[in-house]
Amino acid sequence: MASSRAEEVAEILWELKRADKLAHFGVIAKRAGFSAGAKGRAMMTTMRTVRRDWPHLQWWRAVKDDNLLEKDGEQEEKLREAGYELADTEDEAVSVQSLEEHLMAWDDGGEDIVVDPKAGDDDDDDEETPDEEAEAESDEDDEDDE
Numbered sequence: 001m002a003s004s005r006a007e008e009v010a011e012i013l014w015e016l017k018r019a020d021k022l023a024h025f026g027v028i029a030k031r032a033g034f035s036a037g038a039k040g041r042a043m044m045t046t047m048r049t050v051r052r053d054w055p056h057l058q059w060w061r062a063v064k065d066d067n068l069l070e071k072d073g074e075q076e077e078k079l080r081e082a083g084y085e086l087a088d089t090e091d092e093a094v095s096v097q098s099l100e101e102h103l104m105a106w107d108d109g110g111e112d113i114v115v116d117p118k119a120g121d122d123d124d125d126d127e128e129t130p131d132e133e134a135e136a137e138s139d140e141d142d143e144d145d146e
Helices: 004-019 025-032 038-053 074-081 130-145
Strands: 086-088 093-096
Touching: 004 025, 004 038, 025 038, 074 086
Parallel strands: none
Antiparallel strands: 086 093
8 A cells, every 4th residue: 555655746746747847856755745865765765656556657757856867767768758858967877958947836825845956648637636546446446346
């Protein structure tokens, strides 16, 4: 069973997909009510849970705070497929070009969340949230059991 932390992150990833935007780990974690942890470790652990429990979500929209992606990795592939321009870095990694224009800007009346980097389907307006999808699948499983 997914943690409430993973559920919150899943909701944020769903928002990112609908807006066709990306967000840094630290921003996602803060919006979900927790710290991304040292070098984003808590967020990476949460992302593994999200990928396991909601494999249909576009997890690759969550970008590390330093904007470095594993070269030839799955996230690089997914971002390229989605039309994002990536460039090689000196660190034998890749980064999203013009990242600032692709980052989500939430308009919730609060302060913008700023993260210090040193401290990823078809859109459908009637699309269900991850929790609604899980509930619908559960209801279908219950009907199959009858």
